[in-house]
């Protein structure tokens with residue numbers, strides 16, 4: 001670390017409680033809000049079965065609705081326990097748990113809802129907390145998601161890349177960032193283009209739970225043993241979402257009718273078909289890239305699903321590899337993103353813009369809560 005790095009840098013810990021509802025990730029990043037200077041320790045705190053049930057029951061709910069306070073209390077408790085292990089971090093970037101997301105106002109006002117109050121955490125942990133990262137973007141007319149893209153740009157620089165690549169996150173929902181690391185910064189014209197690709201693991205997990213009482217299709221083994229139902233896949237791909245120009249974002253349950261469409265199929269064929277839907281929606285998204293990516297680096301749990309990874313590679317004819325190939329941590333990239341974004345917020349730097357969330361101008365989201 002140079003002297004300049006030492007004075008400009010902050011040690012921040014970021015957290016992510018993702019749409020899969022499996023638990024909370026936390027990861028430290030040392031950064032000045034522009035460059036990644038170092039990655040620090042990481043930790044994970046799973047939700048118990050009982051906690052997960054409370055969170056699941058609150059999915060789709062807005063503040064003030066039944067079940068939301070109980071969900072928020074669980075989110076805050078889990079984060080407080082986990083973050084207590086990060087005594088060296090000077091700043092916390094707290095994403096919270098998305099319960100509902102409707103940036104286009106299809107069900108009422110345009111809004112997004114991440115459970116958990118950062119002011120409570122700041123008091124509990126005695127450190128400043130940046131939180132509520134998405135609301136101001138939505139208020140300004142943006143999608144409020146995805147927010148990791150500016151961090152993906154910093155990752156490409158950190159890895160020394162010199163040509164456009166894609167970072168693909170395969171969580172409950174999929175999202176992709178096309179990055180041109182030849183640009184000076186993430187906010188520069190032509191540096192990033194990002195959007196949600198479609199449902200990724202969420203429908204597969206729901207199928208596994210409903211039919212077999214299992215959390216997921218381990219390594220994509222069940223899907224590998226089944227046959228893809230072409231009519232279901234083609235009908236899914238005819239959804240106008242895939243042709244819509246980015247930016248665009250999704251709620252976890254936006255494609256909930258997909259599960260109904262595979263009802264008549266065997267377990268293996270249903271898993272194969274849902275996996276193909278996830279892969280095909282990803283590669284349909286690549287059509288929107290401003291110029292071809294040289295490679296696709298995959299983060300999130302879906303990178304461990306060999307069937308999904310194989311189908312994406314087959315459909316796009318690009319090298320598709322886990323982000324570990326760049327020296328990054330695919331389990332923690334989103335948590336690291338919120339550490340990085342928290343520092344950007346404290347430095348007054350933008351966290352989203354027209355090519356990431358579609359917000360009309362670059363904006364810095366997030367509230368800062370101090371302990372006192």
Ligand SMILES: Nc1ncnc2c1ncn2[C@@H]1O[C@H](COP(=O)(O)OP(=O)(O)OP(=O)(O)O)[C@@H](O)[C@H]1O
Nearest residue numbers: 018019020171172173201216218219300301302304
């Ligand atoms: N070994 C594996 N085989 C198959 N699928 C896996 C494996 N490990 C994880 N997954 C899938 O990845 C999911 C978790 O991914 P991840 O933690 O990236 O999601 P998330 O952060 O909750 O979601 P999002 O990014 O949408 O908020 C699991 O629910 C499961 O579906």
Ligand SMILES: CC(=O)N[C@H]1[C@@H]2OC[C@@H](O2)[C@@H](O)[C@@H]1O[C@H](C)C(=O)O
Nearest residue numbers: 098101145146147148171173175334
């Ligand atoms: C509203 C919301 O929480 N969206 C999540 C979700 O999970 C994946 C995808 O949908 C992405 O849009 C986003 O998370 C990542 C971290 C993001 O904002 O970049």
